[in-house]
Amino acid sequence: PDVGEVVLADIIDDSLPMIRAIIPVKVSIDTDIRSRSFARVDETEMQQVLLNLATNAVHAMQPDGGSLFISLEEISGFEILGIDPKVQIESPYLHLEVRDTGSGIAPELISRIFDPYFSTKASSEGTGLGLSIVHGIVSGYRGFINVHSIVGEGSSFHIYLPAIDAAKVKKKIRSTKDYPFIP
Numbered sequence: 001p002d003v004g005e006v007v008l009a010d011i012i013d014d015s016l017p018m019i020r021a022i023i024p025v026k027v028s029i030d031t032d033i034r035s036r037s038f039a040r041v042d043e044t045e046m047q048q049v050l051l052n053l054a055t056n057a058v059h060a061m062q063p064d065g066g067s068l069f070i071s072l073e074e075i076s077g078f079e080i081l082g083i084d085p086k087v088q089i090e091s092p093y094l095h096l097e098v099r100d101t102g103s104g105i106a107p108e109l110i111s112r113i114f115d116p117y118f119s120t121k122a123s124s125e126g127t128g129l130g131l132s133i134v135h136g137i138v139s140g141y142r143g144f145i146n147v148h149s150i151v152g153e154g155s156s157f158h159i160y161l162p163a164i165d166a167a168k169v170k171k172k173i174r175s176t177k178d179y180p181f182i183p
Contacts, residue, residue, distance in 0.1 A: 001042035001044070001045055002042050002043070002044070003040060003041060003042045004040065004041075004042075004043075005038045005039070005040055005164050005169045006038060006039065006041060006043055006046075007036055007037070007038055008035070008037065008038070008039045008041070008046070008072060008094050008096065008161070009033045009035060009036050009072055011041075011043055011046045011047060011050070012031065012033060012050065012070060012072060012096075013033075014043075014047065015046075015047045015050045015051065016029070016031070018047070018051060019050065019051065019054045019068075022051070022054065022055060022058060023054065023058050023068065024058065024065065025065075026061075026064065026065025026066075027057075027058055027061055027065045027066060027067070027068055028065075028066075028067050028068070029067075029068045029069075029070070030067065030068070030069050030070075031069070031070045031071065032069070032070075032071040032072075033071070033072045034071070034072060034073040034074075035072050035073050035074040035094060035163075036166075037074050037092070037094055037163045037164070037165075037166065038163065038164040038165075038166060038169050039094050039141070039161045039162065039163060039164060040141065040162070040164055041141050041161065045137045046137070048133065048134075048137065049133075049134050049137050049138065049159070050070070050098070052130040052131065052133060052134050053098040053134060053157050054068060054070075054098065055130060056130055056131065057098065057099075057100035057102060057155070058100075059102075060100055060102025060103050060104070060154070060155065061100055061101060061102040061103075062102075066100060066101035066102055066154070067100065067101045068098070068099070068100050069097070069098070069099040069100070070096075070097070070098050070099075071095075071096070071097045071099075072094060072095070072096050072097075073094075073095050074092055074093070074094055074095070074163050075092070075093055075094075075095050075160075076089070076090075076091075076092060076093070077089040077090060077091045077092070077093055078090075080093060080095075080144070080160055083144050083146050083160065084144040086142070086144070087144065087160075088162075091162060091163075092162075092163040092165075093143075093160045093161060093162060093163055094160070094161045094162075094163045095158060095159070095160055096158075096159040096160075096161070097156060097157065097158050097159075098156070098157045098159075099154065099155070099156040099157070100154045100155055100156075101153070101154040102154050102155060103151070103152065103154075104149045104150050104151040104152055104153055104154055104155055105147070105149040105151070105155055106151055107149075107151075110147055110149060113131050113147065114131050114132055114134075114135040114145075115132060116129060116132040117129065117132075118131075118132075134157075138159055138161070141161055141162070142161075142162055143159060143160055143161040143162065144159070144160045145157065145158065145159050145160075146158040146160075
């Protein structure tokens with residue numbers, strides 16, 4: 001992976017045309033981007049996270065369609081205390097939410113959705129690897145993922161990634177030997 005400090009909102013913007021290409025006309029997509037903060041991630045892997053979640057959302061909204069909502073905001077670790085024991089309460093996080101108005105996930109299945117090869121779809125409709133891959137990517141960046149779902153109403157996937165202060169990113173660039181003309 002090509003990991004670096006990137007503006008997560010830019011990855012969302014770059015992914016939207018690909019997401020729009022896979023969603024049927026009956027599915028609307030809305031975004032609410034409230035942060036331009038950096039995260040230390042691989043852009044391609046984060047696009048894969050968004051595409052996997054959008055693909056699952058589209059499947060959950062078949063055949064009637066519905067709404068797909070993607071949001072991004074910066075929050076404090078204190079706000080997500082209890083989601084995972086590794087949360088750093090003094091650190092900022094980027095909260096990426098992908099929500100759909102699909103069929104929802106039964107409560108007894110929630111604990112298994114990130115298991116490799118587990119799927120609620122027919123075997124001809126997927127490999128069951130999408131959410132496992134999402135979980136692996138997010139965990140690899142010291143992030144967390146949480147799911148809320150109500151059968152018949154839809155699902156909401158909440159991803160929390162450590163945010164990086166823009167001042168630190170600029171400082172790092174300035175101190176790089178590749179830029180000797182910058183003091």
